[in-house]
Amino acid sequence: MVIGSAMIAFLLLGLAAPLGRRRPAVAGLVHLACLPPSLLLLALGLMHLAAPPGTPPQIITLPLGLPGLAGHWRLDRLSAFFLLVVNLPAVLAGLYGLGYAPHLPRPGRVAPFLPLFLLGMNGVLLADDAFSFLLAWEFMSLTSWLLVVADDGNPEAGKAGLTYLSMAAFGGFCLLAAFALMAADGGSFDFALLRAHPGGGGGVLAVLLVLLGTGSKAGMVPLHPWLPLAHPAAPSHASALMSGVMTKVALYGLIRILFDLQPVLGWQWGFALMLLGAATALTGVFYALMQRDLKVLLAYSTVENVGLILVALGLAAAFRAYDQPALAALALVAALYHVLNHSLIKSLLFLGAGAVVSATGERDINRLGGLLNRMPVTGACFLAGACAISALPPLNGFVSEWLVFQSLFHAPSLSHWAMRFGVPVVGVALALAAAFAAVCFVRAFGTVFLGRPRSAAAAAAREAPLSLQLAQVVPAALCLGLGIFPVLVSGGLASVVAPLLRVRLPTALLGWPWLSPIAPGAGSYSALMLLLTGVALAITTVLVVHHFGSQRTRRAPVWDCGTPCALPEAQYSADSFSQPLRRVFGRPLLAARELIDMPAPGDTAPARFRLEIRDPLWDGLYARLIRLVNRLADRVNRLQSLTVRHYLLMMFWTLVAGLVIVAVRPPL
Amino acid sequence: MIPLLWGILHTLLVVAAAPWATGLTRRVKARLQGRRGASCWQPYRDLWRLLQKDSVIADSASWLFHITPYVVFVAVWLAATILPTLTTDMIMTPAADLIALVALLGVARFFTALAGLDAGTAFGGLGASREMFIASLGEPAMLMVTFSLSVLAHTTSPAHLVEFVLAGHVGLEVSVGLAMGALLMVALAESGRIPIDNPATHLELTMVHEAMVLEYSGRHLALMEAAAMMRQLLFLSLIICLFLPWGIARPGDAAPWLLVGLAAWIAKVAALSVVLAAYESWIAKMRLFRIADFLGGALLLALLATIFLYVSEAL
Incomplete structure (x- = not known):
């Protein structure tokens, strides 16, 4: 009932918005009007998660859909958790859009589709039969495509839109075929019947098609090339939703089918998923490291994080196949934790990137710089996001990465030799990806927000309006909160995972205040304890330094070993920053070539340096x-x-x- | 109550002993080079002198530049606090494991690199870029060492690893040797020693860590230097804790054992510092792009350590 009214509100908003397309202010109001239904769905998800364990899922059947097949909709714990993941960034995007949308080149082409996009994503989460699921899925694809091509003055956006549409069509087709195969075996499109006959549907081909269909939407390598084209082309708050949320909806589809509808899978699937995830993580972060366009960089970083989640999902599937439900639950909790974290962090970063782009008009990070002094709130929030996504404690990104590593470190208990030798290799890939992510975000934050401005536009930047600031401060605070109180989150996630794996993680192992998932002695982490000790040490340091040392600070021109250069171009640029890694890894992976055109001695022509990076895939x-x-x-x-x-x-x-x-x- | 007390004592110990270990390394190195060298206590005098001076900050720097020395110092101090030195019975033992330790050092590195970029100079960027390049290979190698040890001991907590080693579960294993080799290589890289980086260089183009902190002065520089010294001590303690823990006091031991643990730790730190100085005098600094081979080798050793575990199990 409540869900229905929220969904109808989205629909009506989408339909009503074109009436005011001539007035930019209406676009802002439409975004503001997205807040109440999003908040409602958010509250609903939270309430369902907070209900005592064993609460039955809410089911509703509507006379919609194919003849003879009513539309089935269902709210269980998994859907409720993903309602949270979808609608929290949706609230932020709505708030952000209030100040942001009226200044877009074509606000009338954005405002109607955002509520419809939210409707599609929420619909996927609640659908309980194949027809409704696919309908909502395609609705989500189409509306997001319309957001990608919203800026009709940009030829790149048109190209990106075409690529995206083809990939979306491919993914949708794969899912359609997969459901047809599952229905042919089990005899129904209804998820409830599929659930009742585990092991019935479809076999190897169906699982493969599901993997292709959902993987193409989530950005799994090698189906990812559309993602860094399409996500950055949309307006920034839509990019935030596409990168932060839509990829998660795709992963929801994967989890729903692999862990709920098709729960009998061999360990080989887990192994394959793990390897794919590792390849995705490494590829994504490595490409992110080489990008100059801030939004493309963020989109590639999404690919990396999807890879990390896929590794955790693969581990969960493998543990389940080997009948180790506690470890499977741990891996699945790690995956879901990272889903939540990444949806928040990536929304935060895209919203920050949007604020930077609208303040300077530049997306090339080599033409930015020094923005931390000019946009303090945006800068501080972006720094929080960069720290969180680089998995620095005590922020939330570290907790989920820690959980993924903990479950990975216990994977060698699986006895098959392929797992035993595969897992360390996946471990190396994940460790490299984590380290590269830190390099990537030092580079991004350092070039955009630190140093001296590299262009007039960057020097003249002003702080974003209040609604944009608010939409960044809230997720930054949540990143800290989710990082400091991991036990609360993992407890909630354990209740999400319990019905899927039919195992309840013992609360003693998830106990307060230590997060100690395996056994009390096997490694534990307490962010609160670390933070409190850190604060105590920091206070001691400050007191000691200020008591015994000089307290005076002088401002002076930069020293730079006595030979400062006034040209902002003399600073390290983003390309120079990534040069060592490009030299070492770039040639084999990216076909990176540095072309240096050096004039002959005596010739006064300038030397030229050109960098070529191609995607071999x-x-x-x-x-x-x-x-x-x-x-x-x-x-x-x-x-x-x-x-x-x-x-x-x-x-x-x-x-x-x-x-x-x-x-x-x-x-x- | 007792663990809390030892915890505080240990926290103060690591910060107080760090300059001494650095001073010892410098002195031994000077003797090996035929110089008399400054006393082991010289780093304390240097830090004190820096503390008394005014801090000069570049016009173009932001607020991040002011807070970074404190963040870096506290992050390294925190990492040193959670690592057992004289006893494994400390209140902070369960708060963080080796993965968190690696991440805390990551925090320090992240902010140091950002501060290097903050003033907008070429040298700062050069240092930051190189430091992150080195770390992007060193950090995975350290995580893989953790991985191989956790496969062996089923724990990532340093205190429980000590228990495992002391209980005699580890004989002379190839894997442990490989993991130790990998960790030694990473330790050289992460604490900025030759052949990766030269802490005593005066040529800007060969600097890595020193180039990042080039713009710092006064108390801020003192904190950055102290953090670097503490990080070196931390890596020595890490090697001692994981591979040579004999002598460390354990839960339930009486107070005199703590003195034994303290003496053993000091002796081992001194011995390792001497070895480090000898090694540094013996070897030449590496070209920057050779570091990838060096640390890639460390990563591979750590991976092999894990794989040999299965092989030895299968035999």
Whole structure:
């Protein structure tokens, strides 16, 4: 009932928004009007999570959908948790849009689609039959595509939109086929019936299709190239929702199908998921490290984090297949914790990037700099986000990464040799990804917010309006909160995981104040304790230094070993920052080439330096695929101008072929 | 009550002993180079002198530049606090494990690198870029050492690792040797010693850590220097704690055992400092891009340590 009214509110908002498309202020109001339904769904999710364990899921059946198949909708703990993940950033995006949307180049092309996008995402979470699920899924894809192409003055956005639409169509097709296969075996599109016949549906092919369908939406390597094109092309608050939330909705689909509807899987699937996740994490972070465009950098970092979540999901599947439910629950809790963390952190960072872009008009980080002095609130919030995503304690990113590493470190207890040798390799990949993420965000924050401004636009930047600031301060505070009180979160997540794996993590192991997931002696972490001790040590340090030392501080021109250079270009740029790693890893992975054009001695022409980075995956796979499709399309094009005789002949042969198939096929 | 007391004592000990360990290394190194060298207590005098001076801060720097020395010092101090030295029976033992220790050192590095970029100079950026490059290989190697030890001992907590080693579960294992080799290599890199970085260099282009803190002066520089000294001591203690824990006091031991633990720790730190100085005098500094091979080797050793565990189990 309450859910329905929130959903209808989204729908009505989306439909009503075009009426005011001539007035930019209306766009802001539409965003503000998204707040109440989002808050309502958020509260609902929280209430369902807070209910005592064993509370039955809420089910509602509506006379919508295919003939003979009513629309089934269901709210269980997993959906409730993801309602939280979706609607918390939605609230922030709405708040942000209030100040941000009216200043977009085409606010009328954004305002109607944001509420519809939220409707689609919430619909996916609540759907309880394949038809409703796919309907909401495609609705989500289409509305997000409309947000990607909202800026019609930008030719890049059009190109990104086309790539995104093709990938979304591919993913949707995979899911459609997967559900068809599962329904053919189990005999129904209804999730409740699928759930009742575990192991019924579809077999290997269905799982593979599910992986492709949801993986393509989540940005799993090698299906990721659309993501860094499409996410940054949308307006920043929509980018935040796409990167922070839509990828999580895709992962929700994966978790729902693999852990709820298809709960009998071999360990091989877990192993494959783990390897894919490791490859995704490494690829994503490495590309992020080389980007100059702030929003593209953030989008690649999303790919990395999706990889980390996939590793945890793979571990959970493998543990379950080996009948170690406690460890499976731990890995799944780690995955969900990171889902929540990343949705918050990535929203925060994209909103910060949006504030920077609207203050300076620059997305190239090599043309920014010194913004921390000019935009203190945005800068401080972005710093919090950068620390959190680099997994620095005591923020939330560290807790989920710690949990992932803890479950990974216990994976060698699985006896199969492939797991035993695979897990250390995955460990190396994750450790490298974590370290690269820190490099990436030192580089991003350092170039954008520190140093001296590298362009006039950066020097003239002003702090963002109040609603934008508020939308960044709230998630920054939540990052700290979720980091300091991990036990509360993991307790809630244990109740989400319990019905899926039919195991309840003992509260003693998740006890207060230590987070000690395996056994009391096997490694524990207490953010609160660390923080309090840290504060005590900090106070001691400050008191000692100020009591025994000089308290005077003088401002002076920069020293720089006595030879300061006034040119802002003399600072380290983002490209120079990543040069050592580019030299070491760039050539094999990115086909990175540094072209130096040095004039002859005596010649006064300037020397030129050019950096070329290509994506071998795009060149090797996607560019070829596009050429193939184009060639096929040319061939098929000829079919459009045949004579009637030819068309009749084709119909005849089709009929014959159909009859032959019916004749040869064994009776059902 | 007792663990709390030892915890506070230990916290003060690590901060007080760090300059001495650095001074000892410097003195031994000077003797090996045929110089007389300053006394072991010289670093205390240096820190005191820096503390008395005014702090000069560049015009272009932001508030981050002011707080970074405190953040870095506290993060390293906190990391040193959770690592057992004289006893494993401390109140902070369960608060963090080795992964958290690596992350705390990561906090210090993250903020040092940001401060290097803050003033907007070429040298600061150069140092920050190189430091993060070195860390991006060193940190994974350290995590993999943790991994191989946790496969062996089923724990990531340093105190429980000590228990495991002291209980005699570890014989002469190839894996442990490999892990120790990896950790030694990482320790050299992370504490900024030759062959990775040279703490005594006066040539800006070869600096890594020194280049990042180039703009600091006065009390801020004192804190940064003290943090660097403490980090070196921390890595020595880490090697001692994980691989040579004999002599450390354990829960339930009487007070005299703590004195034994303290003496053992001081002796081991002194011995390792001498070894470090000898090694530094013996080897030349590496080119920057050779570091990738060095630390990649450390990462591979740590991975091999894990894999050999399974092989030795299978045999």
